[in-house]
Amino acid sequence: MAQAEAHIEGQQHPIGIYFKIWGLLFVLSTFSYLVDYYNFEGYLRWSLILIFMLLKAGLIIAVFMHMMWERVALMCAILLPPVFIGVFIFLMTHEAGYTFSTRGLFFALGS
Amino acid sequence: MSDASTGAAVARPEGLKGVVADWSSDQRAFKGVPWGKAMMWIFLVSDTFIFSIFLLSYMTVRMSTTVAWPNPSEVFALSFGGEPIPLILIAIMTFILISSSGTMAMAVRFGYLRDRKTSALLMLATAAFGASFVSMQAFEWTKLIEEGVRPWFNPMGAAQFGSTFFMITGFHGLHVSIGVIFLIIIARKTWRGDYEKQRAGFFTSRKGNYEAVEIMGLYWHFVDLVWVFIFAFFYLW
Numbered sequence: 429m430a431q432a433e434a435h436i437e438g439q440q441h442p443i444g445i446y447f448k449i450w451g452l453l454f455v456l457s458t459f460s461y462l463v464d465y466y467n468f469e470g471y472l473r474w475s476l477i478l479i480f481m482l483l484k485a486g487l488i489i490a491v492f493m494h495m496m497w498e499r500v501a502l503m504c505a506i507l508l509p510p511v512f513i514g515v516f517i518f519l520m521t522h523e524a525g526y527t528f529s530t531r532g533l534f535f536a537l538g539s
Numbered sequence: 540m541s542d543a544s545t546g547a548a549v550a551r552p553e554g555l556k557g558v559v560a561d562w563s564s565d566q567r568a569f570k571g572v573p574w575g576k577a578m579m580w581i582f583l584v585s586d587t588f589i590f591s592i593f594l595l596s597y598m599t600v601r602m603s604t605t606v607a608w609p610n611p612s613e614v615f616a617l618s619f620g621g622e623p624i625p626l627i628l629i630a631i632m633t634f635i636l637i638s639s640s641g642t643m644a645m646a647v648r649f650g651y652l653r654d655r656k657t658s659a660l661l662m663l664a665t666a667a668f669g670a671s672f673v674s675m676q677a678f679e680w681t682k683l684i685e686e687g688v689r690p691w692f693n694p695m696g697a698a699q700f701g702s703t704f705f706m707i708t709g710f711h712g713l714h715v716s717i718g719v720i721f722l723i724i725i726a727r728k729t730w731r732g733d734y735e736k737q738r739a740g741f742f743t744s745r746k747g748n749y750e751a752v753e754i755m756g757l758y759w760h761f762v763d764l765v766w767v768f769i770f771a772f773f774y775l776w
Binding site (some may be wrong): 429438439440443446447449450453454457460462463464465467473474477478480482484485488489491492493494498499500501502504505506509510514516517520521523524525527528531534535 | 551553554555557558561562568569571572577580582583584587588591592595598599600602603604605608612625626630633634637638639640641643645647649652659670717749750753756757758763764767768770771774775776
């Protein structure tokens with residue numbers, strides 16, 4: 429149980445991995461800035477933004493916050509609940525679409 | 540991991556079997572995780588929900604408004620004597636916050652290595668990065684307020700742009716500011732050697748140890764993590 433013993437001593441990892449992740453985050457941030465700089469439009473823009481965002485978030489959680497070295501029990505308790513935000517996103521996109529359509533109708537009828 | 544009665548190392552199952560074993564152990568569920576760290580993680584989950592609700596309300600008002608949404612690329616452009624560069628200040632703020640996360644991660648490492656001075660200096664560097672981030676945000680707010688943007692009004696288009704901008708970046712900026720204050724406190728404690736001398740804390744009067752640096756790190760990385768989402772959804776979308 430080398431992994432569990434490492435927890436008792438605290439999270440100690442070679443310093444190189446932090447420099448590598450730092451560099452990767454810089455590269456990914458530059459990429460997402462370039463998406464805006466070169467004015468990509470439509471689905472290409474949105475998918476690139478989401479990919480770079482999720483990669484950055486994953487690297488920060490996994491390495492900087494040491495989640496990849498934790499036991500699966502903690503990973504589940506912390507990372508699973510936010511998944512349900514997806515349900516909320518689904519609900520609110522439909523609600524917003526409905527509001528938009530009724531507003532459109534209201535302004536078209538002029539009263 | 541050690542047995543309570545014998546002190547001998549007990550092997551625990553890994554993976555999903557480990558989840559079942561940990562949760563059904565009739566003891567604490569998070570093996571090898573200090574309670575302070577588990578509590579910080581749970582606080583961060585709740586904070587995740589608060590920021591999600593802010594971003595979700597932003598998504599809802601942006602999707603449902605019939606007035607044109609201002610182009611963030613132009614709104615946040617800045618010119619240094621020449622052509623305005625789109626979104627440049629926000630990009631610089633992003634790089635600053637990532638750098639502060641890098642120094643924080645190393646501060647945690649040097650804390651556990653008992654290298655007090657290096658750890659404290661790295662935390663002070665993190666605090667300096669954080670303070671410069673907040674200053675740039677204050678500059679950004681001043682610029683937008685001078686252009687007439689208000690939480691209830693926006694001369695460039697949809698009024699909801701002003702509301703969500705001040706709410707989301709304001710709440711994030713508050714998190715950064717609180718983080719800077721606590722970084723300075725923890726750096727001072729580390730520098731002074733509080734965690735080695737078992738000095739009682741100023742607030743809880745409990746003795747601390749270097750887990751405090753890691754817990755501080757978790758909070759700081761979370762602030763960086765939230766910025767990743769704000770940057771993507773508010774500034775780039």
